[in-house]
Amino acid sequence: MTPGLGLRGAAAGRQGAAAGAAGRCGTIGHMALDPKIADRLKRTPDGLVPAIVQQHDTGEVLMLAWMDDEALHRTLTTGRATYWSRSRGEYWVKGDTSGHVQWVRHVALDCDGDTVLLKVDQVGAACHTGDRTCFDADVLDVTGAP
């Protein structure tokens, strides 16, 4: 089995789980990530890649989330940032609950296909704490040079 086929199988499993969740069925249409993209992805053993989310105009790094093939496919084809929630075990369309939608402006893979960069237009706060970004509250001291 090729890595691409294996991942699509894993994504299909999650797809089934998501289809069983109330209110999500309507978002499921074309299920397969373009194989030319899927073949370039390098995933964790769980079939995921980290997605860095950045505000497209200010450059603020808003948060980091995780995607499987299906989440990336939905993100690219709907323009709504969509992740795989590791804690809840389901797809997560950012803003569906909070209203804090991320409209997708730009998506890129990194040089070795194991990270996604999303540039978005963030509505309201990106962080569930109410902060604009998830990196606002816990700054660490850099004590060394330069």
Added chain:
Amino acid sequence: MTPGLGLRGAAAGRQGAAAGAAGRCGTIGHMALDPKIADRLKRTPDGLVPAIVQQHDTGEVLMLAWMDDEALHRTLTTGRATYWSRSRGEYWVKGDTSGHVQWVRHVALDCDGDTVLLKVDQVGAACHTGDRTCFDADVLDVTGAP
């Protein structure tokens, strides 16, 4: 065993491996990450957290790398971005080989302690391909709305 103690144990193991590598012994001084920081980290089963690396002034997202407690400790106390190389199984002081040093200006944890954001001053190209960032070469089409 608490997660914090477990991780410090894992980091100590990597420390030993790194100490055996030529040219790295001189960089090993104080080994322990501040326990108040270590206690806030949530790590992968491998004891790592992803580190998003951003150019401090332009906001460019340069790359994503991985840190264990020791790599974060060295980053904070030396001002040189230092990672754990998953492929090589050793600490990696960015720029030691390439000259493309990252001088650390700002470090923050995210809201749930499972991601680090580094703002750096990048010397030269961040990407091993010679591109300024690791996200320059593989842009994906967003076909959906908005």
